[in-house]
Amino acid sequence: MTNKLDDVDLNQLRVLVTLLETRSVTRSALQLGISQPSVSRALEALRKTFGDPLLVKTNAGMTPTRRAEALREPLYHWLAATRGILRGRGGGAGDGTAGDVIAGHIRLASTDYGVLSVIEPALPDILAQAPELYVDICELSPENLNQLSSGAVDVVVSGWDSDPGRVHERHLFRDGLCCIFRAGHPLAAAGLDAPLSFDELLDWPHIMLSVHAVDIDPLAPHLRTSERPRRVAARLPYLVSALPLLQRTDAILVGPVRSLRRLSLGLQLATRPAPVELGAFDYWLYWHERSRRDPVVMWFVEVLARAVVR
Template sequence: MDLAKVDLNLLVVLHALLETGSVTRAAERLGSSQPAISRALAKLRRLFGDRLMVKAASGMMPTLRAEAMREPLATLLGGVETFLHKPKFDPSATDRVFRIATTDYGALAILPNVAARFAREAPNAAIEIVSFSRDVFRMLADGQVDFVLYADNPVSGSFRARELFRESFVTLVRQGHPLLKEMRGAKDVLPIKLFTAWPHIVVSIFGGQGGPIDTALAERGYKRHVALRVPYFATAAVITAASDYLVTMPSRAARQLAPRLGLVMLKPPAQVTPYGYRLLWHERSHDDPGAIWLRRLVIDGVVVHT
């Protein structure tokens, strides 16, 4: 039998006839007319080469062939209904693993704000952080990750984006650092000469010799000595707490790390224009209920803790 030539609506009519045993009641159930149901029954008889429904004292009864089709037909139509129904997402029942590509900055800035609610609402689900790399947007396009946390630098591809917040920089030093005594009433703003007098740690994900702070310093005729480059903000903060190095990093990461490591937050003398930090996802997952739930969770967490 060529399925392309089969009107699947006829199977709905057959199911109604089997359930009601009456052309009249089948028409009422389907919101149709008796003549239309009778015409559909005629087509069904030609399709299957069987009378399917025959007259009986109380209406109509199925032939043996039709009776044999009752259960598989109900299963088939139930499957079609499930197939066509918009999927629902129940966080309390899911064991889905959401994969988010980000640096340790994104993890520090976002995860503490959502972890407790995530665990409470989706106790069997998980979040997997994928290390940020040059391939993350290809991975997002290929469906290997669900989301990317990234700055507002331009990206190409069929991606949706939601800005989560604007971010600025702060400088961290250990408590008892000698420069704190040298600031002499400068409050929490580091004088540029002190800033450039001490060695620095720079966090660089992909390497490179400079960043926005170095550009801002150069515009004023200054240069800092970068003594150490590392790819992780948390590592830089731990080393800063154990040395006289300075590290300048986004403020949300600093606020997570400073109180835990006994670090002092200061304003760098070279001010950089705040930048946007975004959540990105692919067009294919835009209407996915699970992805929508996690997006809202992240956005709500940022709003509450901003």
């Protein structure tokens, strides 16, 4: 009797998980870091294994067959269990209680702001309770929510809204905006608690940050109706690169309150609230259905959520 498992390359099952989420050979190849022909060959082999087309081309893209939809849930279970084995965790429930082993590798996507306001407050607990857990933080990108399905990313920290129903989410906190500048800057003369006006913001050159070439620019909607232009002194991909520019010039930067106030401590920088018209935004944690069954990922989500409410 032939064992069908001998005929299957288990890596092909991961390809199928990604195809079911992206419904695209091109996007699946990008997420998995392999060529499009490799994805196509894997799909062809899986079709022979299951005796079913699995995904068929339509005007709306690739559509899963009923057989493929029936495989979705078992594949998520299999992927979560496999990742758990490779992490080498023990048999506990993974909630941090006695007997649990929280170890292995978590890949998280975040901006510098997310690291300062979410990861940094949680890191002491992570190191104390899970010294064998390795947290790999990668730069936030527009593709991260898609990457959750393939396992390229486990958790996303973001102020971006997700598509309803695509992923699991947890609200962390609502944050406002402030302006950061060097200590002794003329903007500090009016006191550090007084909100800035738009005119005050536009009096000074700005440092701007971008994420994957997408500007983090809370002023953009308001500048469309402003009679005054804004002078951008520099646009940078990393917050750490902006620090010496802020410390040595009169340039300013507008960003989230929690992270910039934390950053200003001990760095000869100061902050003032941004104009109230700029509003506020929400920070979220996102993870995929497959991770809901992974006790290490869910423990990690709980630790982050607890840390930000202290």
